[in-house]
Amino acid sequence: MITLTDLHKSFDGAPVLRGANLHVPKGSSMVIIGGSGTGKSVLLKCILGLVTPDSGTIEIAGQDATRGEREALLSRFGMLFQGAALFDSLPVWQNVAFRLLRGPLKRPRREAREIAVEKLRRVGLGPEVADRLPAELSGGMQKRVGLARAIAADPEIIFFDEPTTGLDPIMAGVINELIREIVTEMGATALTITHDMSSVRAIADRVAMLHAGKVRWEGPVGEMDAAPDPYVQQFIHGHAAGPIEALR
């Protein structure tokens, strides 16, 4: 479904991606792990077209994602941002139904609201939340609203950027379960980036480890613990000593 080949990206001469290769099969849930600053978010932004790669190719369903109609491409995506990135000035239901209130997927306002309330219900939020502003919600509720927005237009591909960052372990578990359920139920292709190993085990079909701008290891989540790569072993066990240098 998504294939990245030899992707390079530098910022002000500092290389972030140094030839990343990755294939995400259709309908699978791929989780990218790696330390801070290894290029995970940049990789995601390159696929979405928010950042233009210096070289390499990005194919989505066999089509070059860097060419052609960008709006049509983005209409196939949903994305949950790390901080939820809800629009402060809009009530919750309009955040969820944003895509359904404008553009090619526009629906009548009442229908868009009904869909928004249904998506909120799907992520465990009642209709009473619909008319609140994002600032009136807790961090966990904002993540759920962000998740509802990501799935509102039933996208084929969903990206999750650090979905459990800043949440307590129980809420993180709830969000992980929701993501797993929704991805399975919708049959969507999912790409998640996270540091959180409990998220990896809950969400992933396959795991890729990104380090120094390259994918060091990629395989099924069941094989991750036995992966021979010392970088993967250090990361998943959280050891301070190992090939990944840690600043003290």
Add this chain to the structure above:
Amino acid sequence: MSLTRTLVAAPAAALGTLGRAVIRALGAAGRLTLFALAALSHIVRPPLYPREFGMALLHVGWLSLPVVGMTAVFTGGALALQIYSGGARFNAEAVVPQIVAIGMVRELGPVLVGLMIAARVTSSIAAEIATMKVTEQIDALVTLSTDPMKYLVAPRLLAALLTVPLLVAVGDVIGIAGGYAVATSSLGFNPVGYLANTLNFLEPLDVLSSLAKGCAFGGIAALLGCYYGMHSGRGAQGVGRATKTSVEAAAILILAANFLLTGVFFSA
């Protein structure tokens, strides 16, 4: 040998610094021009987001009325006092209505409204958009197939282009009214005569120049707020810097544009 080297190196370094500053300034001017052209092109190309446009009209136009009115009324009153006192030095106290009218309509009305809009609207646009940028709301817009230039910039720019001339017209009238109130209440002017002198003295070109300046200043104010917001750095510091720089740049450009437009309208 080392003295010769120093004598050559110091001016070269100074020239290098100056050259880099000029190149940076030209680069910034080029980026701002491209941004302005893109923003204007989004105004004339559908879709226009009516809700965002309506909110921008309310925010830029209606909600700016109190500050514009207060600024104009006090300036008009002070202007009447100054002209009366200055005119008394050569027995020309009677010109108060004419000079208040021409001063407000040609210069003070547009410039003060422009500067108040820069303080109120440019800062809030820059802070709002910069905050949206650092909290990834701009990226979220893109992933939701919505062009930020069309959704955030075009409605604000169009609203400013349409409402600031009206605010300037209101400011002109209130400023003249402030002068009228002071002149008739404490300087002994006849109310009917004051109004007649004001209306007879003003020409259509005075009003036209005032409205044209309002349009230009509104465009500058909104454009710079959007530009610095969209190009904000990271974190709270980035938002603060974007807001401060946008207001400084808008104020300077408004004053420079005022000089140019005054030359265009009245130099002949």
